Amino acid sequence: MLKIVGLRCEYKENPIGIDAKNPRISWRLESDKRSVNQSAYQVVVAEDREFGKLLWDSGKVDSDQCVHVELAGLEAVSRKRYHYRVQCWDRDGESSGWSHDAYWETGVLDRGEWKAEWIGPSIGEGANEEQSPFLRKSFSVKEGIRHASIYATALGLYELELNGSRVGDHYFTPGWTSYEHRLQVQAYDVTDRLAGGENVIGAMLGNGWYKGFLTWGENKRAIYGDRLALFLELHIEYEDGTEETVSTDSSWRTAGSPILMSEIYHGETYDARLERNGWSSAGYDDSEWLPVERISQSNDILIAQENDPVRKIEEIKPIGLLTTPAGDTVIDLGQNMVGWLKFTVQGEAGSEVQIHHAEVLDGEGNFYTDNMRSAKQIIRYVLKGGEPETYEPRFTFQGFRYVRLIGFGENVRLDDFAGVVLHTDMATTGFFECSDPLVNQLQHNIEWGLKGNFLDVPTDCPQRDERLGWTGDAQMFIRTAAYLKNVAPFFTKWSRDLKADQTNNGGVPFVIPHVLDANSHSSAAWGDAAVICPWTIYLCYGDKRILEEQYDSMQAWISYIRDQGENELLWNTGFHFGDWLGLDSKPDSYIGATDRDYIATAFYAYSVSLVQKTATIIGKPEDAAKYGELYGRIVEAFTKEFVTPSGRLSVPTQTAQVLGLMFGLLEGTAKDRAVAKLMELLDESKFHLTTGFVGTPYLNHVLSDNGKLDAAYQLLFQKDYPSWLYQITKGATTIWEHWDGIKEDGSFWSKDMNSFNHYAYGAIGDWLYRVVAGIDTDESQELVGYKRILIRPQPGGSLNWAEGRLDTMYGEIRSYWKKSDDGKTVLEVTVPANTSAEVHLPGAWLDSATESGSVLSEAAGIASATQLEGAVAVAVGSGEYEFSW
Structure with a gap:
């Protein structure tokens, strides 16, 4: 039985208020058979859910694509609901039949259509500017409402009420964006909240990121502006075909609320004696309220909500x-x-x-x-x-x-x-568990580090006077984040802010949105977020559009680096954070011992390699050739600068070996010597890491990729300082900023920079999913986003079982391996419909491995099985499998 489920438009289920004129839809296939693939699909779009009047029909398209299918030629118009459904056929010609219907609803697509005015509280003598204001409007509507939507945003934060109750379940709206360039508008369906006669809409405003304290230092506030303002339109459509709009204008009234102070950093002061019961309901007397003031603000920055909202x-x-x-x-x-x-x-x-x-x-x-x-x-x-x-x-x-x-x-x-x-209410996609409870607690801490720091932007810490979108932290953790949650909308929005805040010469600010001084930009490994983050979203979700959107930004970053210093092939100028918080740093320094120009040039080469791949993917072969030639020259210059004629790296740190190996900058003798040197350095530290923010995310990957799996597991299982599990022995429930945030004697590392909820070192989660559980995606074009899955678990250490699950755009992948006392290994695998997988059975032999009790050559769904050195590689179609050897 073939079935279509999980219809999505731009990653979201039945979204409203989106501004994509050519939206993309995705769906999943379910079947009780193995090796099921889509051979064709048909999508129809209509004005009504009965599909009586079609607006668009793809016809039967011979294609296995079911992710990010663009409705080419459909030009959406503002404030309209579009219903769609899908049917598909498998390779045997079996049809799924039509799916259930789904919809998307557009917002205001043309900024010139906005009619509302920006309004705010009147600022008069004796007014408490820190008190959150109420704003209120009473209006009448006719009977026979067919549909009603509110579109709202604010300078500051806002919360809406309609007829006495809260509108929506979003918090910290309109979110934090590059406010000078981009301000999100939220949409709310309020059809069932209106009634004939008098209705009242009200709003409360707060300082938020716009007007409140932000960054560190004395009185750093009102970075974006010093006046709170509301912008709102309520559009009502009646059954008789007429329409009515209620907008923010000078007829609104304002008064103080019980919130006497609200600040992101400092908290909130609330005086319940000042509550105004019924203030957003009909019949309330607002005669003593003051008229609002018009606020001057351009509508050119308004965009539809992009990210998933913050929710409880x-x-x-x-x-x-x-x-x-x-x-x-x-x-x-x-x-x-x-x-x-x-x-x-x-x-x-x-x-x-x-x-x-x-x-x-x-x-x-x-x-x-x-x-x-x-x-x-x-x-x-x-x-x-x-x-x-x-x-x-x-x-x-x-x-x-x-x-x-x-x-x-x-x-x-x-x-x-x-x-x-x-x-931010991102869908949970990942699950990891194993036989070691401390590693399970580590996974818990990684997940809670994400929960605590993905509140509208990827912050560095959620408690002190910072909470900023540090670019380096984000790029280090994004691959782990993409296992834990569906972070595609989250990082799409943030990447667009990065592009908006990029300097004229291509530099990338340290934090996005950019709120530091004008010179706070363009450190290696931090600015590379401009390339690494879009690339990772493409890799994990098959989203080609983000590469197309961000390509100019990616190119600009490379151009910025090329323009630095006298040698365009080495980056040895400017300020860099280096291997931030590396344990091999000098006393009283936050920067690790690895030469910063080495780190900068290594990341330069890595980003150029990704831009080259991007150019190929988006159909720019001339650019691809140009960046390929540049990459080759950078690697050559890197080798001359940092590799001795005998093949030894001139920078003798753990992080140096890790970056050279991870980014593919070393070959032959140089590669062999770097692996040996890394092992030597680990041995000298009694198998403890000394890496900081730059080296740590890649350390275990480099070890397991270069035949040192036992060393990687040994690092994972260390319990004394410095190690991932050390924090857990000290009671950590999230990832710390410092390996020794709490020292072994119970004292603290520092009071100046010591967050106990800081996700950067949680990047080990990527290794847990990709290597321990073994779930990865093929990086070949058209196969990314888990269209072709790599399931290659590498058991090790004291683990006797591990399980990973990942809910992808195609459905759930599962990899569960278990070692039994009699020496046998079992690997259970789930491959979603319309995908395929290459499954590695570590330590297996072709003549003795079985699937569900059958030899591999006779098992259904297996296309081929090949003996490799130390493993059997099995090519499978979709379905559930149980391998044993």
Whole structure:
């Protein structure tokens, strides 16, 4: 039985408000047979879900493509819902029949169509500019509403209410983008929220990233602007064919809200006595409210929402209540998390309670906040009195595990508190588990590092006065992230911001969005995010469009490097972070011992190689030839500069050997000597890493790719400092910024830069999925995105089983291997329909390996089986398999 499931438009299920004029759709096939492939498809698009009036029909197309199928020739128009469905045929001619119907809805496609005005609170004498404002509009509608949508954005953050209740489940809207160039507009279907007669729409605004404190240092705030503003249009379509629009304009009214202060870093102050009950409902008297002011702001920066929204994802109940040696009352949530604390309190009107947040306790068990630097992370709540009051913030988020309570009295009940986890709502795609509980905890910590730092942008830490989109951290972790979650929309949006913030000469800022000074740009390995991130999204999701969109940016980055210094083939000028936080750094230095010009030139070569591949993929053969020639010259110059005539690298560090090997810059004797030198350096450190941000993501890959699998596993299983598992022995529930954030004696590495939720070193997750579980994609053009799957597990160490699952654009891949006491190995594999796989059976022999009890040559779904050195390679079609040897 052939079935189509999982219809998506631009990665999303039934999206509304998108601005793609030629959207792409994707689907999956399901079948109970093996080796099922699509041979043809047909897509139809209609105005109605009955498909009575077709707008577009692909006809029967002979193709196995089911991912990112562009509806070429369909020119979408603004604010219209399009219904679509798909049928396909397999190679035997069997039809799936029509799929269920799905839809997408466009937003405003032409910026000239906007009619709304930008409005904000009036700023008068005595006004509290830090108080979040309410904005309100009462309006009447007729009976017979067919469809109604709100399109909204803000300078600052906004939250909408309609007829007394919250609109949507998105938080921190409109998100953080390069505000000078790009500002997202969110769309909400409110058809069922309107009724004939009086209706009221209201909004509350907060400072957010736009106006609030941002970056470190004194009074670094209002980087983008100092006036909050709302921009909104409500479009109503009636059954009689007429339309009506309610927009932000001078008729709106404004007043202060109970939020007296809201800051991303510092928290929120809320006075419940100032609540205005019914303020967003019909019948409310707003005669004492003030008129709004028009704000000058161009509409040219408006774009539709690109990223998945931030949502409340889950709630965590506290695991303990303790009194510290200093006498503080502290709640332990058991997990370092990002979001906020929801709490219930009862008391007299005017009394105040405070919530303070921290990631860790110090060596004596006291509440520790020094690593927050200037970020206060404090919630203040003033009670209105009477019945129990429940509160949670709106325009701030905290990074914390521990919460200090002030003003709650002695009878604290844990049931009155819950940690609300918020992050970008990316679909979970990865699962990894193995026989070692500490490695499983490491995988847990990696995932929670992503949860805590993927809040609209890929931040470096979610607790201190930073929380910025560091480019180096993002490119180091993106491949791991693509296993854990569907990060394609997330990084597409962020890559577009990178392109928007790129300097005129192609330089890439250290952080995206760019909020540091004008000279803070273009470090090697950081700026290379301009190339590595789009390439990785293409590789993992088969998304060719992101390469087409970002190609100019990728080229500009290469041009920037070529223009540096006197030799366009070596990058030996400018500032570089180097092997950041490498353990072989000099005292009082954050930069590892590996020469920075070596790192810069290695990444230069790597990025050029990726741009060459990109040019080929997007149909630019002349560019591909040009970059291929440049790459060859860079490698030649690299060899002359850093490799001695006898084949020894002149930079004797772990990271130097790793980069040269990982990026394919060494051949022959030089490659052999680099492998030997890396092993020598590991032996000298008693098999502990000394790598920093640059070398660590690649270290285990280099070892396992060069015949040193045992060494890679030995590094993975180390429990003393420095190692991944050391953090776990110290109680970590997320990845740390420093290998010794908490030292062996319980003291701290530093108070200046010591985040306990920092995902960079979590890049080991890529190795767990790709090597331990063995799930990878073929990188050949047309086979990326797991169209052709490589399942090549490499068991090792003390593990006796491991399982990895990955939900791809085609469906779920599964690889589960297990070693039994009698010396046999079992490998269970799932390959989605419309894909194929090359499966390696490590240590197997062709004449004795079986699949579901049959010899390989007789098993259904197996196209071929070949004996390799140390393994059997089996080519299979879709289906579930159980190999044994």
